[in-house]
Amino acid sequence: TSAVQSESTLESKLDTLECHFTWDLRSSRCELLRLKDQMLDFGLEGNVWLGPIYNLQGFIHLQLGLNEEANGFFTKAAEVYAEQDPWRVVTYGNLAWLHHYQDKEKESQHFVEKVDELLKENPPPFQDELHPEVYAEKAWTLMKFNKEKIQLAIDYFQRAIRMQPDHKEWRTSRVLALNYLNNCKENKPDAEVLEEMRHAREEDPDNLFLAAVLLKQRAKNGENVEEEVEELTRRIMENPVNSYNGFEPLLNLHEQVHSVDEAIGLAEEALRKKFPEVRYIKKCAARCYKKKILFHKKGRLEQDLIQRALTLHKDLIDLYPESLKMKIDLALILSKSANGQHEAEQMYQKLLEEDLEPLDKQMLYHYYANYLFFVQKNNSRSIHFNIRAAKIPEQSLYRDRSIKTLEKLARHGNRTAMEFLRNLKSREDQHDFQEIQEEATGWRRSRSPSNWRAVKD
Numbered sequence: 001t002s003a004v005q006s007e008s009t010l011e012s013k014l015d016t017l018e019c020h021f022t023w024d025l026r027s028s029r030c031e032l033l034r035l036k037d038q039m040l041d042f043g044l045e046g047n048v049w050l051g052p053i054y055n056l057q058g059f060i061h062l063q064l065g066l067n068e069e070a071n072g073f074f075t076k077a078a079e080v081y082a083e084q085d086p087w088r089v090v091t092y093g094n095l096a097w098l099h100h101y102q103d104k105e106k107e108s109q110h111f112v113e114k115v116d117e118l119l120k121e122n123p124p125p126f127q128d129e130l131h132p133e134v135y136a137e138k139a140w141t142l143m144k145f146n147k148e149k150i151q152l153a154i155d156y157f158q159r160a161i162r163m164q165p166d167h168k169e170w171r172t173s174r175v176l177a178l179n180y181l182n183n184c185k186e187n188k189p190d191a192e193v194l195e196e197m198r199h200a201r202e203e204d205p206d207n208l209f210l211a212a213v214l215l216k217q218r219a220k221n222g223e224n225v226e227e228e229v230e231e232l233t234r235r236i237m238e239n240p241v242n243s244y245n246g247f248e249p250l251l252n253l254h255e256q257v258h259s260v261d262e263a264i265g266l267a268e269e270a271l272r273k274k275f276p277e278v279r280y281i282k283k284c285a286a287r288c289y290k291k292k293i294l295f296h297k298k299g300r301l302e303q304d305l306i307q308r309a310l311t312l313h314k315d316l317i318d319l320y321p322e323s324l325k326m327k328i329d330l331a332l333i334l335s336k337s338a339n340g341q342h343e344a345e346q347m348y349q350k351l352l353e354e355d356l357e358p359l360d361k362q363m364l365y366h367y368y369a370n371y372l373f374f375v376q377k378n379n380s381r382s383i384h385f386n387i388r389a390a391k392i393p394e395q396s397l398y399r400d401r402s403i404k405t406l407e408k409l410a411r412h413g414n415r416t417a418m419e420f421l422r423n424l425k426s427r428e429d430q431h432d433f434q435e436i437q438e439e440a441t442g443w444r445r446s447r448s449p450s451n452w453r454a455v456k457d
């Protein structure tokens, strides 16, 4: 019994650690694969979030059952910081969980003790609070892992900053999150957020990502920023192109200040001259072409342009094999090409027949509904697929958007949409009630990773 006892002590101890395994990071296998892929486009050179990047990569790999790789990433994360650095609290916690998953209880215990030691020798600066470094890593991780948790991320950044105001990169990340949230709600920059961004920019002048985002917001606000755009373009193009150095917001900026054609030109220049091997640039370029094609209004599009867009999208399917979105995008571009409608429809049908996880189905139904509405002009089928997306109970951006579309149709008097929303509402009320009951009886163990068994067995 003493072995059982010490195991249960260890388990309860593991639950109290501040690390990825206790931060309620849940996701589908497909989402994890996608994120794993996306993280390869993060620039590491000069990246201030190197440790958190390795930790998150380790967590994702372990969830996918790739234990060796996970161990490698956590070890790298530990190497980024010195022995007594509070940043190591999170990494040691992760290592304790990793060994626990592999039934190596002694090693797990060893890392639990290392956390205790570290906390004893280097306690958090305020009672009942975590180290500001831990708050910052938690905030950054939530922000990268799940955009739905961005408000929570902002709150954690705020706590970290209050305790340690001299970390300019924490303030930069917080204000970028605020700006992201504002953009989701409004099409107009918020005066207060804009002011905070200007301030963050003065203190963090080398952050080119922030510089590009800020310039775009200022341009939206009617300021003349053309000269600054030119200067910033030169600076960003001197650096390696990755998702850290601001290439994507730079393209958005060119689109805002000039046109989507300018953005396409810049992406092609980067592909041609400087970094032809980087798949991330291809992704950015493809996105520009897609916008050009989707929002095109007057006259016929040149076939050359559509061909180029098709080539890029086909390349991307090979470069990001886990991405369903790339396939959906290709089908959409196909539907806009001369004689491509039939092939597009076939592609959608093939995807619809695949055995997908709920979140992926939701995304597919949502985009297929858009295609039916805008390209096929088949309203009733489009409604049908928006309903199918909304019926999947998983919370996501796609579900929200499909529900918004249905709400709009219901306001215009569509019976089908109205009825569906009424049923949905009553079902959700019931669901809330069920959750409260489960919580009250302590039945739910919300923190265990979604595929705990799969990893452990």
Ligand SMILES: *[C@@H]1O[C@H](CO)[C@@H](O)[C@H](O)[C@H]1NC(C)=O
Residues within 6 Å of the ligand: 377, 378, 379, 381
């Ligand atoms: C919409 O699609 C359905 C099913 O394929 C079809 O029966 C119907 O005729 C279409 N409606 C329009 C307006 O194209």
Ligand SMILES: *[C@@H]1O[C@H](CO)[C@@H](O)[C@H](O)[C@H]1NC(C)=O
Residues within 6 Å of the ligand: 379, 380, 383, 409, 414, 415, 416, 417
């Ligand atoms: C409302 O829904 C019905 C049933 O799905 C559909 O046939 C009809 O086209 C919709 N009406 C409008 C105005 O979209």
